[in-house]
Amino acid sequence: MAILLFFGTCILAYMVWTAFSIFRNYQIARRIGLPIIISPVSTLNPFWILLWRGFPAILSLKHLPFGLGTWARCTSMGWAFQDKHKLHDEIGPIFTLVTPAANEVTIADPAAAHAVLARRKDYIKPAIMYEQLNVFGRNLNTVEGEDWQRHRRLTAPSFNEKTSSLVWQEARRQATSMVSLWAQKGSQGTTEVVADTATLALHVLTCAGFGETYSFNEGVSQVAKGHEMTYRDSLSLCLANIITFAIIPKRYLSLSFFPRKLRTLGQAVQEFQQYMEEILARERASGAKGKSETPNLMSALVKASDEDSQAKETGRHSKLGLTDEEIFGNLFAYNLAGHETTANTVAYALVLLAAHPHYQDWVREEIMQVQKTSAEEYGASFPRLQRCLAVMYETLRLYGSIVFIPRAASLESQELVNRGGTDIVLPPSTSVNLNVQALHTDPKTWGSDSLNWRPSRWFTDSSGGTPSEDKPTGQTFISLPKGSFIPWADGPRVCPGQKFAQVEFVAVLNTLLGKYRVKPVLETGQTEEDGRKALLGMADDSAIFAITLQMNQPRKVALLWETL
Numbered sequence: 001m002a003i004l005l006f007f008g009t010c011i012l013a014y015m016v017w018t019a020f021s022i023f024r025n026y027q028i029a030r031r032i033g034l035p036i037i038i039s040p041v042s043t044l045n046p047f048w049i050l051l052w053r054g055f056p057a058i059l060s061l062k063h064l065p066f067g068l069g070t071w072a073r074c075t076s077m078g079w080a081f082q083d084k085h086k087l088h089d090e091i092g093p094i095f096t097l098v099t100p101a102a103n104e105v106t107i108a109d110p111a112a113a114h115a116v117l118a119r120r121k122d123y124i125k126p127a128i129m130y131e132q133l134n135v136f137g138r139n140l141n142t143v144e145g146e147d148w149q150r151h152r153r154l155t156a157p158s159f160n161e162k163t164s165s166l167v168w169q170e171a172r173r174q175a176t177s178m179v180s181l182w183a184q185k186g187s188q189g190t191t192e193v194v195a196d197t198a199t200l201a202l203h204v205l206t207c208a209g210f211g212e213t214y215s216f217n218e219g220v221s222q223v224a225k226g227h228e229m230t231y232r233d234s235l236s237l238c239l240a241n242i243i244t245f246a247i248i249p250k251r252y253l254s255l256s257f258f259p260r261k262l263r264t265l266g267q268a269v270q271e272f273q274q275y276m277e278e279i280l281a282r283e284r285a286s287g288a289k290g291k292s293e294t295p296n297l298m299s300a301l302v303k304a305s306d307e308d309s310q311a312k313e314t315g316r317h318s319k320l321g322l323t324d325e326e327i328f329g330n331l332f333a334y335n336l337a338g339h340e341t342t343a344n345t346v347a348y349a350l351v352l353l354a355a356h357p358h359y360q361d362w363v364r365e366e367i368m369q370v371q372k373t374s375a376e377e378y379g380a381s382f383p384r385l386q387r388c389l390a391v392m393y394e395t396l397r398l399y400g401s402i403v404f405i406p407r408a409a410s411l412e413s414q415e416l417v418n419r420g421g422t423d424i425v426l427p428p429s430t431s432v433n434l435n436v437q438a439l440h441t442d443p444k445t446w447g448s449d450s451l452n453w454r455p456s457r458w459f460t461d462s463s464g465g466t467p468s469e470d471k472p473t474g475q476t477f478i479s480l481p482k483g484s485f486i487p488w489a490d491g492p493r494v495c496p497g498q499k500f501a502q503v504e505f506v507a508v509l510n511t512l513l514g515k516y517r518v519k520p521v522l523e524t525g526q527t528e529e530d531g532r533k534a535l536l537g538m539a540d541d542s543a544i545f546a547i548t549l550q551m552n553q554p555r556k557v558a559l560l561w562e563t564l
Contacts, residue, residue: 114483137329
């Protein structure tokens with residue numbers, strides 16, 4: 001009886017605290033003046049996360065009448081991908097979610113989104129959302145202020161035209177091997193598009209970023225000497241369980257009394273740490289022998305680390321270099337970008353192109369024209385393959401790896417001006433979520449067919465003329481309102497690897513569609529239209545895994561690759 005009384009008291013106290021906190025935050029939200037949604041839980045409440053992940057049916061509360069369940073539409077991770085722009089159509093481009101923990105302002109207004117990203121000192125990255133990315137050390141994604149300037153200064157110069165040329169060459173080499181393997185599958189096709197594009201992207205990264213070159217069937221997909229896991233598998237496990245690192249410190253994951261799954265994750269952490277240490281050691285050895293001729297991301301990080309070590313040896317406190325731990329942190333951050341974001345974009349694009357064969361012809365027309373008048377080097381080809389780039393943009397618009405960008409107002413109140421010219425004042429430390437998915441599907445920006453995958457929308461004539469000798473690019477990209485297309489963020493903290501990803505994507509598409517066509521493998525009794533719907537269904541059946549959007553069943557439909 002005493003135990004029941006104790007738990008009853010605790011539950012009552014929690015309910016009273018929740019009601020009081022909601023009332024307090026509601027009063028603050030009213031002063032902001034935005035539409036309000038009241039939620040009994042915070043989006044980051046660990047118990048709520050465990051509940052909706054374990055029992056997804058709980059999200060059916062969103063169907064409650066009179067708007068009583070609206071909160072359930074916008075409190076699960078990745079809700080924006082499924083909802084698109086619907087909630088904003090109903091209540092406005094900016095609204096406040098009132099929760100017991102804090103108020104969260106969600107923005108799907110281009111002008112306001114651009115302002116948030118442009119003012120990095122006024123709207124900072126919330127530590128609670130990015131701490132798990134520090135599992136191997138602080139990095140460009142997680143630091144603020146002077147530390148961010150230091151990391152940016154040391155890492156950004158590596159993403160230059162020499163690097164782009166190397167990315168182009170390696171991406172084409174890897175893509176040639178990959179599609180040859182796919183074509184050998186014959187009529188059964190391949191269901192390994194996601195896995196194989198991940199391997200391709202990692203090999204491009206290890207070549208252009210770390211100076212290590214592998215064949216497609218080797219390298220990161222093979223267990224290296226002294227290891228029990230491959231580079232790819234250890235990284236994949238770390239990325240898939242990245243939220244776990246926010247709950248359990250990595251040093252405890254290998255404890256014997258933990259479940260096998262957690263101990264395997266602990267092993268993956270150790271394996272990936274060892275891989276990074278080996279990469280660092282090899283780069284230092286190459287630098288000492290004078291063999292590191294081509295500057296890359298790794299050589300830049302090593303140089304920064306050596307500057308830090310020299311400063312410490314002379315008794316000076318240096319904020320110019322990077323510690324080894326910060327090198328590992330940045331390596332992990334770039335592996336995240338190189339492994340999941342670009343690879344997933346390529347995989348989604350191939351699925352969508354297979355579902356839209358007329359766009360394969362549209363892209364191939366440009367590729368053939370470019371090949372007639374240009375060599376296949378980076379400088380001659382990349383600027384002219386704008387339809388390939390349009391396919392990337394359109395894929396990122398609807399199936400981008402990141403569906404929202406979290407920020408937090410600084411310790412002072414911040415003003416925002418929305419598309420309508422209205423001033424909005426946010427209290428200090430207010431959580432701000434930029435709804436990327438809603439911005440990318442806003443009918444006011446993208447038209448009535450904003451939910452349709454249509455790469456030609458990116459050109460002013462809606463078709464994209466083919467390039468010629470007189471007109472090298474052949475088409476003009478549309479001009480968009482600032483803040484309406486932000487797959488790489490925007491402003492001072494725009495992703496430094498944006499050009500890296502674009503060059504890699506275009507090189508892969510140029511290689512694949514220049515010599516092959518792709519289509520779905522049809523099951524018995526299926527028509528071409530059935531196959532098309534199956535592919536679109538596979539793409540739409542996606543969710544946030546850890547922190548990026550991925551297909552739930554990427555092997556559901558096989559892709560058949562045929563030589564032209």
